[in-house]
Amino acid sequence: MKTKLLAAIAAIIIIVVAAAIGTWQLTQPLSTLPSPSPTSTPSTSTTSTPSPDARPIKIGLVAGYQLAEGQDMDRAAKLAVEEINAAGGVYVAAWNTKVPIELVIADTGKDTAGETVGPVTRAVTEDNVDLLIGGYTSAGTLADQVVAIENRVPYIITGASSNLVTRRGPQGNYSGLAEGDTKRINDTEGMSYMFHYCTTTFDYSKTVVNFFAETMKPLLDSTYSFNTSRPLRLAVLYRNDAFGKGVLADTKKLIQANGLPIEIVVERPYQTTATSFQTDLTVVKDAKPDAVYVVDFIANTAEIIKEGQKDVGLNTVYIAVECVEDPQFYTLLGEYGDGVLLESKFAPYAGPPFYLPSIGTYVTNYQAKYNTLPGMMGADTYDAFFIAKAAIEQAGTVDKAAVRTAIEQINIPQMLIMTETGTVQFSTGTNYHEIAPITFIEQFTYNATLQECRPKIVYPATVPGIGTLKQADFVLPTSYQSGSP
Amino acid sequence: MITPSGLAETLLWGAANGSIYILLATGLSIIFGVMKLVNFAHGQLLMIGAYIAFATSTVLGLNAYFSILVSMGGVALIGLFVERFTFRKVLGTDKLNEIFVSLGLIYIFENAAVLLWGNKSAQIVSSLHGLLSIGGISISYDRLAAMGIVIAILVALMFLMKKTKIGLAMRATSQKSDTAMLMGINIEKVYIFTFALGAALAGAAGALYGIIFPFSPALGALPTIKAFAIIILGGLGSIPGAVVGGLLYGIAENTAGYLLGGIWPDAIAFVLLIAVLVIKPTGIFGGKGD
Numbered sequence: 140m141k142t143k144l145l146a147a148i149a150a151i152i153i154i155v156v157a158a159a160i161g162t163w164q165l166t167q168p169l170s171t172l173p174s175p176s177p178t179s180t181p182s183t184s185t186t187s188t189p190s191p192d193a194r195p196i197k198i199g200l201v202a203g204y205q206l207a208e209g210q211d212m213d214r215a216a217k218l219a220v221e222e223i224n225a226a227g228g229v230y231v232a233a234w235n236t237k238v239p240i241e242l243v244i245a246d247t248g249k250d251t252a253g254e255t256v257g258p259v260t261r262a263v264t265e266d267n268v269d270l271l272i273g274g275y276t277s278a279g280t281l282a283d284q285v286v287a288i289e290n291r292v293p294y295i296i297t298g299a300s301s302n303l304v305t306r307r308g309p310q311g312n313y314s315g316l317a318e319g320d321t322k323r324i325n326d327t328e329g330m331s332y333m334f335h336y337c338t339t340t341f342d343y344s345k346t347v348v349n350f351f352a353e354t355m356k357p358l359l360d361s362t363y364s365f366n367t368s369r370p371l372r373l374a375v376l377y378r379n380d381a382f383g384k385g386v387l388a389d390t391k392k393l394i395q396a397n398g399l400p401i402e403i404v405v406e407r408p409y410q411t412t413a414t415s416f417q418t419d420l421t422v423v424k425d426a427k428p429d430a431v432y433v434v435d436f437i438a439n440t441a442e443i444i445k446e447g448q449k450d451v452g453l454n455t456v457y458i459a460v461e462c463v464e465d466p467q468f469y470t471l472l473g474e475y476g477d478g479v480l481l482e483s484k485f486a487p488y489a490g491p492p493f494y495l496p497s498i499g500t501y502v503t504n505y506q507a508k509y510n511t512l513p514g515m516m517g518a519d520t521y522d523a524f525f526i527a528k529a530a531i532e533q534a535g536t537v538d539k540a541a542v543r544t545a546i547e548q549i550n551i552p553q554m555l556i557m558t559e560t561g562t563v564q565f566s567t568g569t570n571y572h573e574i575a576p577i578t579f580i581e582q583f584t585y586n587a588t589l590q591e592c593r594p595k596i597v598y599p600a601t602v603p604g605i606g607t608l609k610q611a612d613f614v615l616p617t618s619y620q621s622g623s624p
Numbered sequence: 625m626i627t628p629s630g631l632a633e634t635l636l637w638g639a640a641n642g643s644i645y646i647l648l649a650t651g652l653s654i655i656f657g658v659m660k661l662v663n664f665a666h667g668q669l670l671m672i673g674a675y676i677a678f679a680t681s682t683v684l685g686l687n688a689y690f691s692i693l694v695s696m697g698g699v700a701l702i703g704l705f706v707e708r709f710t711f712r713k714v715l716g717t718d719k720l721n722e723i724f725v726s727l728g729l730i731y732i733f734e735n736a737a738v739l740l741w742g743n744k745s746a747q748i749v750s751s752l753h754g755l756l757s758i759g760g761i762s763i764s765y766d767r768l769a770a771m772g773i774v775i776a777i778l779v780a781l782m783f784l785m786k787k788t789k790i791g792l793a794m795r796a797t798s799q800k801s802d803t804a805m806l807m808g809i810n811i812e813k814v815y816i817f818t819f820a821l822g823a824a825l826a827g828a829a830g831a832l833y834g835i836i837f838p839f840s841p842a843l844g845a846l847p848t849i850k851a852f853a854i855i856i857l858g859g860l861g862s863i864p865g866a867v868v869g870g871l872l873y874g875i876a877e878n879t880a881g882y883l884l885g886g887i888w889p890d891a892i893a894f895v896l897l898i899a900v901l902v903i904k905p906t907g908i909f910g911g912k913g914d
Binding site for chain 2: 205206207210249379407408409410412413414415416417418419421422425437438441442449450451452467471473
């Protein structure tokens with residue numbers, strides 16, 4: 140009896156462990172891309188009557204509602220739709236009228252690869268959406284985008300930090316995937332319906348390493364009288380999945396390609412299921428780094444930074460990546476966030492005044508509607524609705540091929556997400572259907588009244604089209620201990 | 625680079641993490657020992673416990689450590705209802721029925737938590753700050769407090785089991801429920817008390833977990849798996865087994881991470897489990913069973 144029960148429990152545990160690990164592995168991080176700005180709408184003709192074919196435009200929102208990020212995307216999408224509809228809707232020339240947007244929810248749960256295909260299929264084949272927006276995890280998006288590719292539905296992907304989502308076809312040279320790789324998509328036309336409005340792991344890392352080389356290293360050299368030939372000692376602590384490994388690979392690639400004075404003194408992966416990081420932090424501390432690059436999502440990143448200071452006494456400069464730019468990150472960090480750096484592309488906490496007026500408006504409206512500050516994930520999604528509006532108005536029809544072409548040719552002012560050109564434009568060529576976002580570094584300061592940190596942008600000093608971006612100089616935390624001389 | 629102080633700290637932290645596992649596994653073990661019930665939703669009781677402590681400490685402003693008592697009471701009450709209205713209906717029927725009821729409860733608890741508290745990560749703010757450092761070995765006061773509280777709870781539990789009538793009834797039911805019934809023990813009352821007690825331990829574990837780590841409604845699955853591994857390691861139904869198993873598991877997990885790398889803890893902990901099962905299939909403290 141007991142032996143049989145033991146065997147049954149063991150079998151169930153193995154199945155549950157396998158399912159849990161599978162789920163974690165599939166749940167890769169997201170990143171974000173720049174977004175567009177509202178465009179002027181052609182006035183509706185008053186001399187001719189609207190077409191009887193006129194109907195609301197159906198836009199499918201692909202979001203994991205069991206995730207905080209998915210809920211942020213949902214709120215941002217609803218805000219955008221509300222604003223567009225309140226302004227009259229979207230002008231469709233073929234119908235000779237403005238029509239409202241109807242939001243179709245494709246709830247993908249936790250956005251794992253196994254969960255995304257069903258809801259997106261229903262949105263495409265049963266609800267007949269005109270366009271899709273969203274997608275949070277890379278794994279989930281790589282799975283569900285196949286539905287859009289096969290059905291020729293334009294899809295503006297606002298999460299998924301993997302550039303595979305637009306480069307897995309011939310236009311992106313299959314992103315280097317070997318022939319026969321199941322991730323390759325040989326459907327050239329189908330891939331042309333994919334658009335990536337989000338930053339990638341490469342974008343994150345570029346800003347981070349440039350900050351270290353241009354700002355932190357000179358400060359360390361002058362503060363500690365280090366020889367200028369001494370490289371900055373960087374530790375990378377990352378989740379052991381495609382996201383973490385992607386960031387590490389891009390970081391190394393950038394350091395090597397640009398000959399940057401940065402030495403990675405320790406690379407430390409950990410299980411995606413990990414909840415405690417003391418042993419990893421001890422190994423990092425023993426390597427005596429100048430800074431620690433933490434690559435994970437909200438809860439783990441906050442825990443690593445807290446445990447590092449609270450339990451291990453690793454008093455260094457911690458830098459996190461943008462996917463943690465969310466109200467709960469600030470809450471979880473509390474006082475342990477003081478001096479922490481965050482690479483970001485959207486800074487709802489770093490104002491007012493904001494570097495873009497549109498951010499102030501968005502933050503105000505979002506707070507008024509939801510009584511909380513917005514997260515980063517929603518910003519791309521919000522912008523994407525205005526891109527969709529502009530593209531449909533430019534196409535003059537909801538014909539999917541025409542809308543696809545219009546998105547490809549779009550050229551509208553940046554909105555919440557900054558771009559290198561100040562406009563929203565999708566690239567062609569190998570970097571297929573991507574944007575060129577600008578990201579920056581924020582540094583946190585603890586506010587005892589709020590009992591939370593608030594950030595200021597410390598890098599870069601200026602950006603094209605905006606001018607001064609920097610709000611404060613980067614400073615070493617008060618308890619900072621540098622790495623080995 | 626492995627240093628003696630690093631290794632010593634790793635062992636100490638492993639014991640601290642293990643102490644939370646001990647509480648969870650002891651509750652699971654008591655329920656199994658007395659009721660012969662396999663509850664896969666036990667980790668969800670931990671999660672609910674964490675949220676109750678979070679709510680009482682943030683909304684009522686209660687000290688994080690006092691909120692442990694509220695959490696124990698709240699989760700015990702939930703356990704009482706769960707036993708009365710779900711498991712009692714299937715107890716003694718096919719084992720699969722019990723397992724599927726517990727699997728269903730996982731979803732009910734998780735979704736209820738999302739509805740009540742949202743799906744964002746939370747953490748209970750502790751009043752303790754700083755590190756205790758002795759001879760280059762450091763540990764946070766929160767982890768020290770967790771170990772102390774777990775020891776206190778285990779002492780109280782041993783007293784309850786050894787020195788009280790209900791404890792005697794639980795032990796009797798655990799050994800032979802039919803005979804216990806013939807001796808006049810109200811089995812149903814023993815079952816309901818046992819389940820509530822096991823749930824209360826999960827509640828305490830949840831509150832301690834929430835003070836040390838961030839948590840979310842999806843927290844329960846992994847702790848459940850670890851708790852099962854621990855009671856199998858220590859011996860099904862054995863409280864000393866759960867204590868030793870929990871400590872071993874916590875230390876093995878942490879030491880593996882330190883010596884081999886951060887991707888190894890779970891693998892090594894389960895290798896330990898398999899090794900014990902191969903050498904002693906009933907676990908370290910397991911008897912021959914019925």
